[in-house]
Amino acid sequence: MxxxxxxxxxxxxxxxxxxxxxxxxxxxxxxxxxxxxxxxxxxxxVDNRIKKARTVTVDGVELESFGIDHTLDPEDLAQAGWGVIFAADIGDDVKRALAPLLEKRKAQAGKHYHAFEDVRPDDDAVAWLGRQGYKPGLDIVDPEKGVPYYLLIVGSPASIPMSFQYVLDTYWAVGRIFFPACDDYAQYARSVVAYEEAExxxxxxxxxxxxxxxxxxxxxxxxxxxxxxxxxxxxxxxxxxxxxxxxxxxxxxxxxxxxxxxxxxxxxxxxxxxxxxxxxxxxxxxxxxxxxxxxxxxxxxxxxxxxxxxxxxxxxxxxxxxxxxxxxxxxxxxxxxxxxxxxxxxxxxxxxxxxxxxxxxxxxxxxxxxxxxxxxxxxxxxxxxxxxxxxxxxxxxxxxxxxxxxxxxxxxxxxxxxxxxxxxxxxxxxxxxxxxxxxxxxxxxxxxxxxxxxxxxxxxxxxxxxxxxxxxxxxxxxxxxxxxxxxxx
CATH class of the missing domain: 3.40.50.1460 (Rossmann fold)
Structure with a gap:
């Protein structure tokens, strides 16, 4: 046909x-x-990297998931963890601008908070995970291994490709921010923290x-x-x-x-x-x-x-x-x-x-x-x-x-x-x-x-x-x- x-x-x-x-x-x-x-x-x-989904229950709601260890609550950052992945070309000014959000998440995630700055130009997600201790790479998320469940990529798709995010997101919960100006990072950080801390x-x-x-x-x-x-x-x-x-x-x-x-x-x-x-x-x-x-x-x-x-x-x-x-x-x-x-x-x-x-x-x-x-x-x-x-x-x-x-x-x-x-x-x-x-x-x-x-x-x-x-x-x-x-x- x-x-x-x-x-x-x-x-x-x-x-x-x-x-x-x-x-x-x-x-x-x-x-x-x-x-x-x-x-x-x-x-x-294809399917050579995909494991079987599991069923987890959160607050009485049964959900299939490829993600986090089923004994952990993915809604609790102290259990699930939170991390930030900085692209190599992200400067200290952006990191300072994001400080209110980073400090907030660090307080919530505790020992499972991590900041990563080691993404190489030719990295894919599996290679990067391997350097963090996940071998062969994609697997059920265990924050104790050093990579938290929630990961925020800070960088453009030219610095960290979208393919990196797609594959990592199979098991992890991944987001990304990239703005044209440093003030935009500061504004976003302030907005999130203000919303979460307001009465x-x-x-x-x-x-x-x-x-x-x-x-x-x-x-x-x-x-x-x-x-x-x-x-x-x-x-x-x-x-x-x-x-x-x-x-x-x-x-x-x-x-x-x-x-x-x-x-x-x-x-x-x-x-x-x-x-x-x-x-x-x-x-x-x-x-x-x-x-x-x-x-x-x-x-x-x-x-x-x-x-x-x-x-x-x-x-x-x-x-x-x-x-x-x-x-x-x-x-x-x-x-x-x-x-x-x-x-x-x-x-x-x-x-x-x-x-x-x-x-x-x-x-x-x-x-x-x-x-x-x-x-x-x-x-x-x-x-x-x-x-x-x-x-x-x-x-x-x-x-x-x-x-x-x-x-x-x-x-x-x-x-x-x-x-x-x-x-x-x-x-x-x-x-x-x-x-x-x-x-x-x-x-x-x-x-x-x-x-x-x-x-x-x-x-x-x-x-x-x-x-x-x-x-x-x-x-x-x-x-x-x-x-x-x-x-x-």
């Missing part, structure tokens, strides 16, 4: 700024190149916002609204999002998902005055700019709002970017963002082919500016942003065979609304990508024997990497103080 007969349900959630067209499906030649193992390691991390959080009512534009003749937004947004809000269903946690979820869907209404929701307007919602869950297109475009660094990954008219070039008034994060206090908010490039991007596009090679799409790998701006907002920064690096595909909520599968996404959101630490909550996606590595390895062997088609292999590859590429931008140990919030009526 030819690769170009890709499932019509496989869509990307991104829009080209130049053309106003939705980003295309994977280039068949690119898939063939990856299958041959040329120019990418995307297909090489009560700014959100004294449990409120969340679900933001989902829906454009006519646009498969990606219609699919997300149909399969995720509306079912999550189904008041007649068994599990509307937030009900068990007593959260009110404000819907901004379709015609209500305008830029103006999103800004208003982030500036407050609920019973808690000017406070941002505790959770912003957004699903839609992310902006995509050509390499060298003057707006790529600042606006790539920005949220396309209902204001955009499909087929027309996208204007800055049609999307919510870092430039729009102003006159609002985002303290105490976690943003879960489903959009292409919402978390960042690599230098090369592995889903396209130019003369047998992946084309270069950026001058350097980067963290997107929108989450950076949210975390370092001078009036109060968000706690964390969960977002996708590179293109985000419909496999985030659909199976490779086209069935609806939203359980993983819902459980991540449920755990965040329960007050779980965000890095631990995201373990659901780590479980998914690790589990998908096993059938991918089988499919690769079957492809060599001629019993699996290139189309089937491509679907498994994209589904696996789609789950892998969700990252925490921010401290993975942050959590919502739900115990100090009043249930919403």
């Amino acid at each position: 030819p690769i170009d007969e890709m499932d019509e349900e496989l869509v990307a959630n991104g829009v080209s700024a130049a053309t106003g067209a939705v980003l295309p499906q994977p280039d068949p030649a690119a898939v063939e190149r990856l299958i041959r193992g040329e120019g990418s390691a995307s297909l090489t991390v 009560r959080p700014p959100q004294y009512v449990k409120r969340a916002v679900l933001f989902a534009p829906e454009h006519a003749f646009d498969a990606a937004t219609r699919m997300f609204t149909r399969d995720v947004a509306k079912p999550f809000l189904d008041e007649g269903g068994a599990r509307p999002l937030g009900r068990r946690q007593k959260f009110h979820v404000q819907p901004l869907i379709g015609d209500d998902a305008t830029k103006e209404k999103l800004v208003t929701a982030l500036r407050g307007g609920g019973d808690d005055g000017k406070a941002a919602p505790a959770l912003l869950f957004s699903g839609g297109h992310g902006m995509a700019f050509d390499r060298g475009h003057e707006l790529q660094v600042e606006h790539q990954g920005a949220l396309v709002c209902q204001d955009w008219k499909p087929g027309h070039p996208v204007q800055p008034t049609d999307y919510f970017s870092a430039s729009d994060v102003k006159d609002m206090n985002l303290s105490g908010m976690i943003h879960f963002m489903f959009a292409c490039y919402g978390g960042g991007w690599e230098m090369y596009d592995t889903f396209r082919d130019e003369n047998g090679r992946a084309p270069q799409i950026a001058d350097a790998p980067r963290i997107a500016r929108l989450p950076q701006a949210m975390l370092a907002h001078p009036e109060g920064g968000a706690l964390a942003v969960v977002a996708h690096v590179d293109r985000a595909w419909s496999y985030s909520f659909r199976t490779a065979s086209g069935g609806i599968q939203t359980t993983g996404m819902r459980e991540v959101l449920d755990l965040i609304l329960m007050g779980r630490r965000v890095g631990n909550a995201l373990d659901r996606f780590n479980l998914k990508w690790a589990v998908l590595s096993a059938p991918l390895a089988d499919a690769m062997r079957d492809f060599e024997r001629g019993t699996t088609s290139a189309q089937q292999l491509a679907k498994l590859w994209i589904a696996r990497d789609d789950a892998r590429n969700y990252v925490v931008i921010g401290d993975p140990a942050v959590r919502l103080r739900v115990e100090n919030m009043r249930p919403s009526v």
Whole structure:
């Protein structure tokens, strides 16, 4: 079966700024190149490094986990530990700027607090773990071995690659921060510490916002609204999002998902005055700019709002970017963002082919500016942003065979609304990508024997990497103080 007969349900959630067209499906030649193992390691991390998941129980909730020793509570930093990994090019000024957060976590983690500064330019996660005493590398986390469960990477993707974070995050709870200015690090550290030490959080009512534009003749937004947004809000269903946690979820869907209404929701307007919602869950297109475009660094990954008219070039008034994060206090908010490039991007596009090679799409790998701006907002920064690096595909909520599968996404959101630490909550996606590595390895062997088609292999590859590429931008140990919030009526 030819690769170009890709499932019509496989869509990307991104829009080209130049053309106003939705980003295309994977280039068949690119898939063939990856299958041959040329120019990418995307297909090489398979089941030989993946151990069996275990079931652990925390506060009566049974959870599968690849992570920490089941005799330890992953929500207790004194047991789980917390560490920071500094890239080699991070200076002392940044370390001083982060001092309030580092001291806070050191006091909480005690003997299981560690600061690492030994990441080498050619390191992968397994090699780095081996030097810390983890051999062969990936294994159940035991903080007594010297590597805590929660790890905050401080550095750009050019200094510590995203692949390092992806693999380490299979077992550990990993986050990353990187900002353009030293003051941004200081602001983020102050915001997190202020939120955790305040007498009560700014959100004294449990409120969340679900933001989902829906454009006519646009498969990606219609699919997300149909399969995720509306079912999550189904008041007649068994599990509307937030009900068990007593959260009110404000819907901004379709015609209500305008830029103006999103800004208003982030500036407050609920019973808690000017406070941002505790959770912003957004699903839609992310902006995509050509390499060298003057707006790529600042606006790539920005949220396309209902204001955009499909087929027309996208204007800055049609999307919510870092430039729009102003006159609002985002303290105490976690943003879960489903959009292409919402978390960042690599230098090369592995889903396209130019003369047998992946084309270069950026001058350097980067963290997107929108989450950076949210975390370092001078009036109060968000706690964390969960977002996708590179293109985000419909496999985030659909199976490779086209069935609806939203359980993983819902459980991540449920755990965040329960007050779980965000890095631990995201373990659901780590479980998914690790589990998908096993059938991918089988499919690769079957492809060599001629019993699996290139189309089937491509679907498994994209589904696996789609789950892998969700990252925490921010401290993975942050959590919502739900115990100090009043249930919403």
